[in-house]
Amino acid sequence: MQHTGAAPRTDTRKRVQQVALELFAEQGYEKTSLREIAERLGVTKAALYYHFRSKEDIVHSFTDDHNARLDALIDWAKNQPPGTGTRREILSRYVSTVLAGADVFRFIEQNRAAVQSLEGGKERFKLFRSRLDALVELLTGPDAPLRDHVRTTAALFATSAAIHVAGANADQDELHAIALEIAIDLVG
Amino acid sequence: MQHTGAAPRTDTRKRVQQVALELFAEQGYEKTSLREIAERLGVTKAALYYHFRSKEDIVHSFTDDHNARLDALIDWAKNQPPGTGTRREILSRYVSTVLAGADVFRFIEQNRAAVQSLEGGKERFKLFRSRLDALVELLTGPDAPLRDHVRTTAALFATSAAIHVAGANADQDELHAIALEIAIDLVG
DNA sequence: GTCTATAGACGGATAGAC
DNA sequence: GTCTATCCGTCTATAGAC
Numbered sequence: 010m011q012h013t014g015a016a017p018r019t020d021t022r023k024r025v026q027q028v029a030l031e032l033f034a035e036q037g038y039e040k041t042s043l044r045e046i047a048e049r050l051g052v053t054k055a056a057l058y059y060h061f062r063s064k065e066d067i068v069h070s071f072t073d074d075h076n077a078r079l080d081a082l083i084d085w086a087k088n089q090p091p092g093t094g095t096r097r098e099i100l101s102r103y104v105s106t107v108l109a110g111a112d113v114f115r116f117i118e119q120n121r122a123a124v125q126s127l128e129g130g131k132e133r134f135k136l137f138r139s140r141l142d143a144l145v146e147l148l149t150g151p152d153a154p155l156r157d158h159v160r161t162t163a164a165l166f167a168t169s170a171a172i173h174v175a176g177a178n179a180d181q182d183e184l185h186a187i188a189l190e191i192a193i194d195l196v197g
Numbered sequence: 198m199q200h201t202g203a204a205p206r207t208d209t210r211k212r213v214q215q216v217a218l219e220l221f222a223e224q225g226y227e228k229t230s231l232r233e234i235a236e237r238l239g240v241t242k243a244a245l246y247y248h249f250r251s252k253e254d255i256v257h258s259f260t261d262d263h264n265a266r267l268d269a270l271i272d273w274a275k276n277q278p279p280g281t282g283t284r285r286e287i288l289s290r291y292v293s294t295v296l297a298g299a300d301v302f303r304f305i306e307q308n309r310a311a312v313q314s315l316e317g318g319k320e321r322f323k324l325f326r327s328r329l330d331a332l333v334e335l336l337t338g339p340d341a342p343l344r345d346h347v348r349t350t351a352a353l354f355a356t357s358a359a360i361h362v363a364g365a366n367a368d369q370d371e372l373h374a375i376a377l378e379i380a381i382d383l384v385g
Numbered sequence: 386g387t388c389t390a391t392a393g394a395c396g397g398a399t400a401g402a403c
Numbered sequence: 404g405t406c407t408a409t410c411c412g413t414c415t416a417t418a419g420a421c
Contacts, residue, residue, distance in 0.1 A: 021386080037310030039227030042414060056387050058416070122225030122307040145362075155362070159375045163351070163358035170351035174333075174343070187347045194382060209404080230396060242397085244405050252397070 022060045024050055029067050034116040038068065038123040065127055072117070072124070075110040079140050082106055086147045093197075096148055100164065100192045103144065104185050107168045115172060141165060148196060160195045167191035210248045212238055217255050222304040226256065226311040253315055260305070260312070263298040267328050270294055274335045281385075284336055288352065288380040291332065292373050295356045303360060329353060336384060348383045355379035 028049050032041040043064055047054045061067045082102050089095040107114050117124050125138070144165060149157045171188040216237050220229040231252060235242045249255045270290050277283040295302050305312050313326070332353060337345045359376040 019386095034310070036314055037227065039225065040311065040314055043416090044414080052386090053388060054415085055389080055417085059386060062416095064415070119310040120225075121309075122222070123228065123310075126224055126228055155367070155371065156375050158362045159355070159359050159372075160379060162362050163355040163379050166354040166358050167347070167351040170354050171347050174346045174350050179343070183343065184347075187344050191348060191351050191383060195379060207404095231398090232396080240404090241406060243399085243407080246398070247404060 021050070021052070021056070025057060025060055025067065026071055030071055030112055030116055033068070034112070034119050038120045068124070068127060071113050075106075075113045075117075076140070078106050078110070083140065083143050083147070086144070091150065096196060097193060099144070099148060100196070101185075101189055103165060104168050104171075104188045104192065108172070108181055108184055108188070111172050111175075114169075118169065164192035164195040167195070209238070209240070209244070213245060213248055213255065214259055218259055218300055218304055221256070222300070222307050226308045256312070256315060259301050263301045263305075264328070266294050266298070271328065271331050271335070274332070279338065284384060285377075285381060287332070287336060288384070289373075289377055291353060292356050292359075292376045292380065296360070296369055296372055296376070299360050299363075302357075306357065352380035352383040355383070 025046065029041070029046050032046060032049070043054050043057055047057055057067075061070065082099070085102075086095075086099045089098070141162070145158060145161045148161045148164075168188045170191075171184045175184055213234065217229070217234050220234060220237070231242050231245055235245055245255075249258065270287070273290075274283075274287045277286070329350070333346060333349045336349045336352075356376045358379075359372045363372055
């Protein structure tokens, strides 16, 4: 019941995303050409253009989700009553969100300038920096002193540290616990 | 006693470095062309090639110092007796070193993938990541548990947070105090 | 859905005059 | 020390056959 010839390869789109994410994080977005991605997949550049309209479009295909989750978290946080409990819940959700998209997050951190140029040019999204600053603002309240801003930013950076240290194999729950503990240590 | 005509412009090399550092950090290394740098300075591309052998050479002209300082810190740290006092001294020197080269540091963070490609290709330096990991190793000791690695990495990231939050105007001493306080909170 | 072929633009780098 | 002019490579993206 099996036909001869090459398989239909209906999952090419996802394979492109996987390879692109890997190469972009490793070598950088600009330095990675579509030719290189195509070669690694055993297809041609033109094939990529069947699945994606442009190189930027590949990036958006895996950053859209991640950005939407962060925006949802920010919106949710805005409508919560201030207090220690809320603050810890925000931190916990932030850690979970970032860890869940660790691959995408790694890519963004390795290519901050490039990603900001993409998103900034089209005004399609708030910048990565704006999102982080928005969360810091919500966690500290307005007119907080410099020390609070830095400590809260460092609290969020703790998840970056966890991703930086962890290999692909690490236990998500353990990383969550470690990152959250640090964050709470810093924002009190 | 003043002559007519254009000034000799003997400081072009430094002006190139300033503009390049600014544009690289803002738009990204790859996206910034030599044409753009030259235009902003009111000279031509060819003029840049009198002062620098290549685009990469411009980068090295301001990362060499910064990397050398970090390597010196690592070497010094290797020869210190272990203990709380040494650990805090390492952290303090790290914060000072990074804050002193904040502009360069910002550039590196905005272009991690691009910078690693440059340095990795020539094996001229240890990678940025290697340097950070080396310091973490010295601060935690060998075979430390995951939690210690993450906390120590987060301690070093605190300086990144300080730079991220601070504008160009911020008080260096205040930032130093804040970043060091966080680092000590995390490594105990 | 994938291919070949190519357009069209732009980048880094060099040669040589002034 | 800066200029004009140009070479050559690579890249993104498209047209059109299969």
